[in-house]
Amino acid sequence: MLVRRRSWRPFIIFTLLFLYSVYGDELQPLLKFKSAFENSNAANVDVFRSWDVGAKPVCNFTGIKCNSNGLVSEIDLTGRKLAGTDLPFDAICSLPSLQKIALGNNSLHGAVADNSLKNCTRLQYLDLGANSFTGKAPDLSSLRELSYLNLSATGFSGTFPWKSLENLTNLAFLSLGDNPFDPGPFPTEFLKLDKLYWLYLSNCSITGKFPTDIGNLSLLENLELSDNDLSGEIPESIGNLENLWQLEIYNNSLTGKLPNGFGNLTNLKNFDASHNMLEGDLSELRFLTKLASLQLFENQFVGEVPEEFGEFQNLVSLSLYTNKLTGELPQKLGSWSGMSYIDVSENFLTGPIPPGMCKNNKMTKILLLQNNFTGGIPESYANCESLNRLRVSQNSLSGIVPVGIWGLPNIQHIDLSSNRFEGPVTMDIGKAKSLAQLLLVDNRFSGELPDEISEASLLDSIQLSSNQFSGKIPEAIGKLKRLSTIYLDENQFSGSIPNSLGSCVSISQINLAHNSFTEKIPGSLGSLSNLNLLNLSDNQLSGEIPASLSSLKLSLLDLSNNRLIGRIPELLSIGAFKASFTGNPGLCGGQNMENVRLCSSSSTNSGNSGWIRTLISCLIAGTLVLLVSLACILLVKIRKTDDHKHPLKQSSWNMKLFHVLSFTEKDIIDAIKSENLIGKGGSGNVYKVVLNDGKELAVKHIWSTTESGDRKIYRSSAAMLKRGKSRSPQYDAEVATLSSVRHVNVVKLYCSITSEDSNLLVYEYLPNGSLWDRLHTCKKIDMGWCLRYEIAVGAAKGLEYLHHGCDRAVIHRDVKSSNILLDENWKPRIADFGLAKMGQVGGDWTHVIAGTLGYIAPEYAYTYKINEKSDVYSFGVVLMELVTGRRPVEAEFGENKDIVKWVQSKIKRKESLVDLVDSSISEADLREDASKVLRIAIHCTTDIPALRPSMRMVVQMLEEAEPCMLTTITVTKDGENGHEGFRC
Structure with a gap:
């Protein structure tokens, strides 16, 4: 009997038709949506592996949820590291039951079409936050059921369609911050x-009233x-x-x-x-008993901290620094909760430090700097093992520091400077395995440094200046391989400088001045390749100067007022160190050494007999007279026969004085020759002129007519010079205006010297060059934040004077770091007014684009009208250079990007401003201080000129951002590179 086999084909067809009827209409939009990610990155492979046609129902796709009817209701691909562009939102909006789209925290980019979401009418949840879209935000007016909307940090710009939200009356969650919308x-x-x-709505350019x-x-x-x-x-x-x-x-x-x-x-x-x-005052806050975090720093609050704060049982973080608060802190403050942070620095607070803030052993930072606190550090703090930062400098605190403080296991920063503390640093310091900064400057500490200090292996900075410490430096100091700074000056240390100090391989600054050290300078110091500052002055050191010191690349060397003998090593006998050896009668050196006797050619360590030195000196002097006479005769002959090679034509000169001068026009004109050339710019050559009395000048030489031959021709655009003719009246007026400037932060113009074919402008000479050189070139130096901050404030005050302090405002038009020059004490001067214009603050000038790439304000792109806010933008760029250490334009920033756009892009990605600070500024507090100045720079460089602060406001904001502890290191002249440093 034949058995007929049942055919499965109709059943399979029926099943496929059923599945398609249920899922087919939903599949195609999802596949189209997937296609936008196909080639984006490898991470997408795993995400979309399950989105395989026919493999399973769409409800089982990764990131897809369906409702009870089997229809797609949610697409959630949050934080999947997806990258893609031009997403087809219109496709997924065709899903009839879609209620949620969550694509936040990815790398999506490109534009979102204005009407692409209009059909998502049933959408209740939309999250596109933390992506990199471009262009304007889409129209959302049709999403009337929306209750959750997150568009924060999407990258959307332009004018946000606020009106489109007016009818979204179901909105409960709305997040639109961190986008560069139009103000x-x-x-x-x-x-x-x-x-x-x-x-x-944070950081989205909202202006006007609250x-x-x-x-x-x-x-x-x-x-x-x-x-x-x-x-x-x-x-x-x-x-x-x-x-x-x-x-x-x-x-x-x-x-x-x-x-x-x-x-x-x-x-x-x-x-x-x-x-x-x-x-x-803060009286309205006394009822807020649930407060956990209160941040009111950098305001102008007055009065006392409410006593009720001491009863707040949830308070863990309190930051009130930089206000005008008075009175005592509540003595119960922090006693109830696990308080972890307090910063009330820079106020006028008095009385004792509350004793219970470490009661629950959760306190990490106690910052009470720059107040008038009295009494001692509470004994209970000796057991505060959670503490990593204790800063109470610049108060009136006294007494002996509780022993346990020195050895707290997590303490990283102990700053007790500028108080009246006394007693020793105990051997417990060896237990401070996390300690990096030990700052005890200007107190009454005494006793010897314990050997155990070498066991605090992470120590980076030891600053004990101006105390009463005595005894020897522990020989074990050489174990501190991370030590970069040691200041022991103005104490009573004695004995020899330990040879082991040469084992501190990271050290960059050594200051042992004003002590009683004896014996020889250890030659091991010459092996410290990072050493930048060495001050051993005012001690009783003897013997010869080690030749090994010649290999160091020092910016400051001071060995004055000791008992050193012998010949100064040849490589140290340079102008930069001409005053570094005074007060050592046994030393001899070259002719450029100040107050050091001249070495004879046969000098020995014990010196030569007097008659031999006298004879040799006479022979040398006679030879010099003969050589000088021959040179003068030869020079006269050369001038007679080769006059055409002199850079300046022999013609009548007109000298216009702007200050009382000690030199003549001839002194200047004779010095304009190639060997004195120190720089070239767009408007002329710059020469260094040294007068007979040693005074140094900078002379800018601007040609006003063409010449034959190979001489390069410079024309002053500001003067509008014409060939073969005298300067225009506008040039004279401009120079006259600039010559009337009298400000410590604007370069001084002494006089102008003009002829038919040339213009000479005579300025003060600034030996430390430009800020650009010190930040970005081979002349770069290790500038700490405090020095950078002082330069920023000084330059800002110079610009403030030009904008607000002159009869007619001076708009510089070329503010940049290369036009900020530094004097021997590192004080800044605004220089180079070749493009400057005068007018009224707030007025506009129509002119060709002027300035330097990277510093030019964006309004130049659409108008040639400028005002003082253009200078403010350029100065904001300078601030960014100071904070980040980067150039205005770098390849790393990407095509068509400068430092301003680079900073803006970092902010959009919610990166911390502190992370943008120059890595060479290592101390955490100083990085925080620097980030405050970066905020000011961001304010200065906003695209809309009207929203930028005036230079007067910039100065005010900078002064409010002063580092929490700023002290000035003793000025030490070192010739060409004399400097006054700053440390925090």
Whole structure:
């Protein structure tokens, strides 16, 4: 009997048709969406491996969820490291039940079409945050069911379509911050969204007043408006937001007092209004018992810290630095909670340090600098093992430091400078295995340094200047391989300088001046390849100067006022160290050594007999007279026969004086020759002129007519010179205006010397060259943050004077680091006014584009009209150079990018400003201080000129950003590179 086999073909066809009817319409949009990622990167392979046609239902695709009807309701690919461009949102918006799109924290880029989301009408959740899109944000007006919207840090720019949100009345979560939107006032459309509990609008260019009706959003729990340009007062209606647990309004321009009723925010846990201009007292905060973090630093608050703060049982972080607070801190402060951080530096606080802040052993940072605290460090702090930073410098504290403080296991930074502490540093210091900075300057500490200090192996800086320490430096000091700075000056140390100091291979600065060290200078110091500063002055050192010191690349050397003998090593007998050896009668050196006797050709270590030295001196003097006479005769002959080779024509000269001078035009003209050339610029050559009395001048030589031969011709664009004719009246007026400038931070113009074919401008000579050289060229030096900060402030004050202090404002038009020169004490001068214009502040000049690539304000791209805000932009670039150590234009920044765009791109990616600080600035506190100046630079370089601060405001902001402890190192002249340093 034949058995008929059942055919499965109809069943398979039926099944496939059924699956297609259910999933087919959903599959195609997803596959189209997937195609945008196909070739983006390898990470996508794993994500989309399950998105295989026919392998499984779409509901089983990675990142896909379906509703009870089997239809796609969610696409969630958050944080999958996806990269892709031109995403087809219109395709996935065709999915009829789609309620959620979450693509945040990826690397998506390209534009999002304005109408691409219009069909996602059932969408309730949209997250595109933390991506790299370009162009404007899309229209969202049709997404009426939307309750969650996150577009923060997307990269969207231009004008945000605030109006499109007005009808999204279901919005509860709204996050639009960290985008470079066009500046504009607070969007009042948001005040109608009364279901909002979360509103994040930080760093999205909001200007104008704080919205007075913010209290209408009564359900708000989180309100963040930081990093904008809000002004005016905080409105009283904010007291209506009784559900608020976080309020972030830092880094704006808010003024006035905390409003009445602010104390109604009794659920507030985190409040940050730092870096504004708020004033008044803190009394409204005494009711906020749930506060965990309070950040009000860099304002103008006055009065006392409310006693109620001592009862706040949740308070873990308190930052009130740089205000005008007075009175005592509540003595119960930190006793209840696990307080971890306090910074009340730079106020006028008095009384004792609260004893209970380390009670729960969670405190990590105690920063009380620059106040008037009295008493001692509480004994209980000796057991605070969690503490990593203790900074109480510049107070009136006294007594003996609790023994346990020296050996805290996690302490990284002990700064007790400028107080009245006494007693020894105990052997417990050897237990401080994390200690990097030991700063005890200007106290009354005494006793010997314990040998155990060598066991604090991470020590980077030991600064014990101006105390009463005595005894020897421990021989074991050589174990400190990370030590970079040791300042023991102005103490009572004695004995020999340990030879082991030469084993501190990282050391860059040694200052042992004003002690009682004896015996020889150890030759091992010559092996310290990183050594930049060596000051052993005012001791009782004897013997010869080790020849090994000649190999060092020192910017400062001071061996003065000791008992050294013999010949100064030849490589140290240079102009840079001409004053480094005075007060050592037994030394001899070359002719350029100040107050050191001249070595004879046969000098020995014991010296020559007097008659031999006299005879040799006479022979040398006679020979010199003969050589000079022959040279003069030869020079006269050359001038008579070869006059055409002199750089300047012999013609009548007109000298116009702007200061009382000790030289004549002939002194200057005779010195304009090739051997004195020190620089060339777009408007002329620069020569260094040394007068007979040793005074040094810089002379800029600007040609005003053409000449035959090979001579290069320079024309002053500011003078509008014409061939064969005298200068224009405008040039004379411009020089006359600049010559009237009298400011310590603007280069001094002594006089002008002019003829028919040449113009000479005679300036003061600045021996330390330009800021550009010191930051970016082979003349680069190790500039700490405090020195960079002082240069920034000085240069800002120079520009402030030009803009606001002259009868007519001077717009420099070429502000850059190469036009900021540094004198012998590293004080800055604004220089090179070849492109400067005069007018009224706020006025415009129409002119050709002027300036230097990387420093030119963006408004030049669409208008030739400039004003003082163009200088502000350029100065902002200089600040960025000082903070980051980078050039304005570098290949690393990418095509068509400069340092401003590079910084902006880092901010968009939410990178910390501290991470952008020059890596050579290693101390954490100083990196934080530098980041404050970087914020100012960002403010100066905003695209809209009207939003940039004036130079007067820039100076004010810089002064408010002064490093928490700034001290000046003793000035030491070292010839060409004399300097006055700064340390923090």
